[in-house]
Amino acid sequence: MSIFKNLLLIVAYLSLSACSNIERSRDLGNADVSGVTLVKQVCSECHGQNGNSTSPQFPKLAGQQIGYLQSQLMKFKDHSRSDRLAPEFMYGMSHGLTVKQIGEISEFLAQQQLINEKAQVMxxxxxxxxxxxxxxxxxxxxxxxxxxxxxxxxxxxxxxxxxxxxxxxxxxxxxxxxxxxxxxxxxxxxxxxxxxxxxxxxxxxxxxx
Ligand code: HEC
Ligand code: HEC
The missing domain is CATH 1.10.760.10 (Cytochrome c-like domain)
Incomplete structure (x- = not known):
């Protein structure tokens, strides 16, 4: 194989692995990572799989209104929402998000089915x-x-x-x-x-x- 062909292969390999890394990235400061990836890799740790959190400390986000999700993420980002747990948990999470990522995150979460195990009006x-x-x-x-x-x-x-x-x-x-x-x-x-x-x-x- 010629050196040229080898080089092409290496370049192809590198761009493929960069691509799969970006699909699994947890980097909240990288504008190239999609909002959906961040939800799955980072937000899910507290807010649960697809926004269905199991711990009552963390609000469920699945099926939430897109406009509301966007407005709250902007409010965490500019610190205008400052109830006790907001600075502790959400300021760092929202700090580096771009408007585009906030849009992608909100759209994805709004589309998820809310799961409520306690659904039964008494x-x-x-x-x-x-x-x-x-x-x-x-x-x-x-x-x-x-x-x-x-x-x-x-x-x-x-x-x-x-x-x-x-x-x-x-x-x-x-x-x-x-x-x-x-x-x-x-x-x-x-x-x-x-x-x-x-x-x-x-x-x-x-x-x-
Ligand atoms: C380490 C835990 C943790 C992680 C990770 C986390 N959050 Fe949160 N989030 C919280 C807590 C705690 C609250 C509730 C804050 C409060 O009580 O005001 C919250 C609140 C929110 C709210 C407001 C919900 C509402 O009903 O008003 C949104 C929206 C949100 N988070 C989105 C996200 C997104 C998007 C990510 C990922 C980029 C994320 N969170 C990652 C802990 C976390
Ligand atoms: C005039 C309109 C209006 C009425 C009436 C109203 N709400 Fe709200 N409510 C809002 C808005 C707007 C927000 C979002 C505030 C923000 O952006 O931080 C909100 C937020 C909330 C939240 C926070 C949800 C979250 O995920 O953090 C709760 C809980 C709530 N309302 C409960 C109630 C209850 C219970 C009543 C009736 C007793 C009520 N609301 C009546 C407009 C209203």
């Missing part, structure tokens, strides 16, 4: 469901479904809540209530006069949808 969910569907007009609490949808599936920037871990939902309702770390959303107003018990009831209902 008779004691009656009050949680009532709050969700009707709010409490006399106390200025709007119906959640007005923004999050009848089945809590969300739309655009309004997140899906159905099937989310209860512990995470309760935690976020407290974050909005105390107005620490997630500013400039309607949720501070919404949660203003919700009691502990009501927060628990509505979160339980949503986690079982």
């Amino acid at each position: 008779p004691d969910d009656y009050f949680g469901k009532l709050i969700y569907l009707n709010g409490m007009v006399d106390r200025g609490i709007p119906a959640c479904q007005n923004c999050h949808g009848t089945m809590a599936q969300g739309q655009n920037d309004f997140p899906r809540l159905a099937g989310q871990h209860k512990q995470y939902l309760v935690k976020q309702l407290h974050v909005f209530h105390a107005n620490i770390g997630r500013p400039d959303t309607p949720m501070q107003f919404v949660t203003q006069s919700l009691t502990e018990k009501e927060i628990d009831q509505v979160a339980t209902y949503l986690s079982r949808l």
Whole structure:
């Protein structure tokens, strides 16, 4: 074989291996790695396979609204979302992502099927469901479904809540209530006069949808 042919083979081999490396890369600072690869190689460690996290500490992302995923990743990246675990976990994760990667990640996660092992609405969910569907007009609490949808599936920037871990939902309702770390959303107003018990009831209902 001529030297020229050998060289061609080596070049072909190198570009192939670079290609397969980039398909398995965990490098959050490399703009050439696709968002889908990053979800599978990095994000899945906490958020689970295809966004179905099993630990309640980590929110499920499967089937989440694309617009909401994008907006939250931008908010972690520019540090405007600063509830307690955001700086600890998500600032580093989002720091080097490009707008294109954020788009690819959000599109992929939005397309995944949400798995909810706890999906079963119980008779004691009656009050949680009532709050969700009707709010409490006399106390200025709007119906959640007005923004999050009848089945809590969300739309655009309004997140899906159905099937989310209860512990995470309760935690976020407290974050909005105390107005620490997630500013400039309607949720501070919404949660203003919700009691502990009501927060628990509505979160339980949503986690079982
Ligand atoms: C080491 C664990 C860990 C890894 C890895 C991780 N996350 Fe997170 N993520 C978290 C935690 C914890 C939260 C919840 C933060 C909070 O309570 O505010 C979160 C929250 C989020 C949220 C907000 C969800 C919501 O419902 O508001 C999005 C979106 C997100 N992560 C996307 C990603 C993406 C994309 C990646 C990969 C590039 C990633 N995460 C990697 C731990 C992680
Ligand atoms: C006027 C519209 C509106 C109404 C009504 C509303 N929400 Fe929201 N909600 C939002 C928006 C917008 C966000 C996203 C905020 C952000 O971008 O950080 C949100 C976020 C949330 C989150 C955080 C989800 C996550 O993944 O982190 C929870 C939980 C929530 N809402 C529960 C409720 C409940 C329960 C009610 C009814 C008591 C309700 N919302 C009523 C607009 C609304």
